[in-house]
Amino acid sequence: MKGIIPVNECQGGVTAPKGFTAGGLYCGIRKTKKDLGMIVSANPAVVAGVFTLNRTQAAPILVDKAQLNRSALCSAVVVNSGNANACTGERGLNDAWDMVRITSKALRLPEEQVMISSTGVIGQYLPMEKVAAGIQQLAGQLTAEGNGDAAEAIMTTDTYRKEAAVRFSLGSSIVTIGGMAKGSGMIAPNMATMLGFITTDAVLPQSLLHKALSKANNRSFNRITVDGDMSTNDMVIILANGQAGNEPFGEHSEEFQLFCAALEYVLIKLAKMIARDGEGATKLVEIVAKGARTEEEATQAARSVANSNLVKTAIHGCDANWGRIMAAVGYSGIDFNPEDVEIRFDDLKVLNKNYEIVLDEKKAKTILQKDFVQIVIDLNQGSQKTRFWTCDLTKEYVHINASYRS
Numbered sequence: 001m002k003g004i005i006p007v008n009e010c011q012g013g014v015t016a017p018k019g020f021t022a023g024g025l026y027c028g029i030r031k032t033k034k035d036l037g038m039i040v041s042a043n044p045a046v047v048a049g050v051f052t053l054n055r056t057q058a059a060p061i062l063v064d065k066a067q068l069n070r071s072a073l074c075s076a077v078v079v080n081s082g083n084a085n086a087c088t089g090e091r092g093l094n095d096a097w098d099m100v101r102i103t104s105k106a107l108r109l110p111e112e113q114v115m116i117s118s119t120g121v122i123g124q125y126l127p128m129e130k131v132a133a134g135i136q137q138l139a140g141q142l143t144a145e146g147n148g149d150a151a152e153a154i155m156t157t158d159t160y161r162k163e164a165a166v167r168f169s170l171g172s173s174i175v176t177i178g179g180m181a182k183g184s185g186m187i188a189p190n191m192a193t194m195l196g197f198i199t200t201d202a203v204l205p206q207s208l209l210h211k212a213l214s215k216a217n218n219r220s221f222n223r224i225t226v227d228g229d230m231s232t233n234d235m236v237i238i239l240a241n242g243q244a245g246n247e248p249f250g251e252h253s254e255e256f257q258l259f260c261a262a263l264e265y266v267l268i269k270l271a272k273m274i275a276r277d278g279e280g281a282t283k284l285v286e287i288v289a290k291g292a293r294t295e296e297e298a299t300q301a302a303r304s305v306a307n308s309n310l311v312k313t314a315i316h317g318c319d320a321n322w323g324r325i326m327a328a329v330g331y332s333g334i335d336f337n338p339e340d341v342e343i344r345f346d347d348l349k350v351l352n353k354n355y356e357i358v359l360d361e362k363k364a365k366t367i368l369q370k371d372f373v374q375i376v377i378d379l380n381q382g383s384q385k386t387r388f389w390t391c392d393l394t395k396e397y398v399h400i401n402a403s404y405r406s
Helices: 059-070 089-107 128-139 147-153 206-218 254-276 295-306 309-316 322-330 361-368 395-402
Strands: 020-025 036-051 073-083 114-121 162-170 173-182 195-200 235-240 284-292 342-345 348-352 372-378 384-391
Touching: 020 128, 020 147, 036 059, 036 128, 036 147, 036 195, 036 206, 059 089, 059 114, 059 235, 073 089, 073 128, 073 147, 073 195, 073 235, 089 114, 089 128, 114 195, 114 235, 147 162, 147 173, 162 254, 173 254, 195 254, 206 235, 206 254, 254 284, 254 384, 284 295, 295 322, 295 372, 295 384, 309 322, 322 342, 322 348, 322 372, 342 361, 348 361
Parallel strands: 073 114, 195 235, 284 372
Antiparallel strands: 020 036, 036 073, 036 235, 162 173, 173 195, 284 384, 342 348, 342 372
């Protein structure tokens, strides 16, 4: 994508755009690691968000939806790890609103301009005295270099920070988009346990910001899976504070298309980091479904393959078991002719039309031993295609999730 859209990657994550500061620290929710992060805009930013479609929704999701109804502006986002504040009833909801009020007071902001998020173990109450003290301390130590600490503070079983940022020209102005995300297990977003926080200094109204986020989200975070489990806390929030000073643009303008492409670039980069960092994973797997009648059917087929435990274990074992791929496409629910399907691993063809097997086992094993594997499925039904990202399924995944709470 970088060769198609004129963007330049840069450092700084969520603080790369003008006017944003961030930070992270340990406040005592977890045993030792940083567990509280914050992002603040120097001026009120236009805000948009997408949230999990899980019917069981954590308290922060309910609060943030209410906040979006109260105001189109946001100046601060505070996030804790180690505790999801999900399935905690009235007390959990009160604790979530307390996080809003404490942050508002510490930063001297209107309450409606604060968004919150939580991630971690479900069904436990937040230690609010520790959270309150942490928010008050963190509010006084935010910096333009605090992006790394914030990205670290939102990690749970993640093995590394997930950050990305790009700069590009928008008319006569230079615009920056930055972001951070967390996610490693319980990953099968359907938005609208992964979290994404995006910042930009672009000027645009909430209606266009929401459209841009929804479009980019559908082609990034909604096209990754680690284990097929949709979290109670999944959310992506984007803040646009307008400090780049670009001229306003409309939905059908070239400027909006460029902004959407740059945002999609950042979100895909973060999404691939999440898939690569799947719990216990050793490989990033890209599923390309092409030759579909519609993009929706291509996505449906790719998702089915990406969610298949049999496919994912075969990839881990370097077993070129194309039959598992065919089976997964077959139960995906799309209308297609199985005899028209062709499959390859990277550039190695393994199946032609009419079930003609052309698999070279030795070459296939060499490909599957790499840490990045591409599976291409040509349905030969149309001209639409999509990409989906997942990882292999390993014994380590079982080990991690058999003792997650401890």
